[in-house]
Amino acid sequence: MKKIVPFGILVIVVILALMFPGNVAAAKPAEFNAADVTWLLISTALVLLMTPGLAFFYGGMVRKKNVISTMLQSFVCMGLITIIWVVFGFSMAFGEDVGGMGLIGNPKSFFMMQNTLGVAWGTIPVILFAMFQLKFAVITPALITGAFAERIRFNSYLIFITLFIIIIYIPLAHATWHPQGIFFKYGVLDFAGGTVVHMSAGWAALASALYLKKRTGAEEAHTPARISYVILGTGLLWFGWFGFNAGSALGSGELAATALATTTTASAAAAMSWIFFDILRGKKPSAMGACIGAVVGLVAVTPAAGFVTVSSSLIIGIVAAVVSNLVVIWRSKTNIDDTLDVFPCHGVGGMVGMLMTGIFATKAVNSAGAEGLAYGETGLFIKHVVALVAVSVFAFVGAFILLKVTDLISPLRVTPEEEIAGLDVTQHDEEL
Numbered sequence: 001m002k003k004i005v006p007f008g009i010l011v012i013v014v015i016l017a018l019m020f021p022g023n024v025a026a027a028k029p030a031e032f033n034a035a036d037v038t039w040l041l042i043s044t045a046l047v048l049l050m051t052p053g054l055a056f057f058y059g060g061m062v063r064k065k066n067v068i069s070t071m072l073q074s075f076v077c078m079g080l081i082t083i084i085w086v087v088f089g090f091s092m093a094f095g096e097d098v099g100g101m102g103l104i105g106n107p108k109s110f111f112m113m114q115n116t117l118g119v120a121w122g123t124i125p126v127i128l129f130a131m132f133q134l135k136f137a138v139i140t141p142a143l144i145t146g147a148f149a150e151r152i153r154f155n156s157y158l159i160f161i162t163l164f165i166i167i168i169y170i171p172l173a174h175a176t177w178h179p180q181g182i183f184f185k186y187g188v189l190d191f192a193g194g195t196v197v198h199m200s201a202g203w204a205a206l207a208s209a210l211y212l213k214k215r216t217g218a219e220e221a222h223t224p225a226r227i228s229y230v231i232l233g234t235g236l237l238w239f240g241w242f243g244f245n246a247g248s249a250l251g252s253g254e255l256a257a258t259a260l261a262t263t264t265t266a267s268a269a270a271a272m273s274w275i276f277f278d279i280l281r282g283k284k285p286s287a288m289g290a291c292i293g294a295v296v297g298l299v300a301v302t303p304a305a306g307f308v309t310v311s312s313s314l315i316i317g318i319v320a321a322v323v324s325n326l327v328v329i330w331r332s333k334t335n336i337d338d339t340l341d342v343f344p345c346h347g348v349g350g351m352v353g354m355l356m357t358g359i360f361a362t363k364a365v366n367s368a369g370a371e372g373l374a375y376g377e378t379g380l381f382i383k384h385v386v387a388l389v390a391v392s393v394f395a396f397v398g399a400f401i402l403l404k405v406t407d408l409i410s411p412l413r414v415t416p417e418e419e420i421a422g423l424d425v426t427q428h429d430e431e432l
Helices: 004-019 034-059 064-094 126-144 154-177 182-186 194-212 227-249 254-280 287-301 310-332 342-360 379-409 416-421 423-428
Strands: none
Touching: 004 064, 034 064, 034 126, 034 227, 064 126, 064 154, 064 423, 126 154, 126 194, 126 227, 126 342, 154 182, 154 194, 154 379, 154 423, 182 379, 194 287, 194 342, 194 379, 227 254, 227 287, 254 287, 254 310, 287 310, 287 342, 310 342, 342 379, 416 423
């Protein structure tokens, strides 16, 4: 029965596709801005590139016997999450708000990508917006994988990320980015996913590390398989992040240019901050440290990219790198086996970015934003503190419950023998 169910779901998807062909165009097709459409097409492709980049980034950090399984956990999200998103995920995230609660969208609004031909989302086709947002949904569960790397069963992983997308990611996306979303109406600013993507993944990562407990032989020295993979992955992530942040302007104007600038300066500042802080602590500068620092900077500037100045982005990158580095040090002294430090880097980085947005946001950059603490206003910062607490509790508790549910359906953890042999061979019959 367990073997039949996955393929049976695909058969259902085929039947739904035949029932809802999606070939009905709007009576009066909308007009689109060609420049905006071009930039969003490019941005969508850039954001998709981030998931293979993450695969290299994580794959290079684990031990050689787990490289393929770790990379596949990222790649498979491009398949599974896409199907969920097209069938009902996008509709639940960005469809008409249900009940006026600002928590979830109507699955009927864009079910099977219905009602998208000739329809605009601002100045771009709604189908392009849907595909752009899909790439965010794809990479978020992939981010979590670094926390439970080297010890999770692949089939159980698929169940968990399916539940995570539906129950945690989609409600957060609706609440934060839909015009009727509860956080959106409250005034929370999240330009490209600090709350929706990085905080949700970071807190789910911490829950995963606590639930699955330590790896077998975790006390032994962990030797990364390929530092060169980590460097390659960082380059792909940094390149793709321009689509992630600058694309979130949903247009090709000055706001996109500003978001692109703040993105690269924050990352550069964080990379150097991580290196120099390591030197301050008496460590040698390392390629791994530079790469982790760069990614932390990208994470932290994500919610702020289109709301802060370039000068402020330098502060965000430097502060985030130091704070995340300190949390990594703290984590290493505990029994929490977050294999690749997802919570210190993505969870903490996302929270730092959210608070920094509340401090440095200014309407001079984005008139749709607000003035932050640095400009004499306290309202935005207080709202961000409230949202930070709410999202943290929701993502952590929700993920912990989903892990338990998944474990009841299909055991999450591989056997000690399989873990020692490595997941590449035991889960996939493949090896480097």
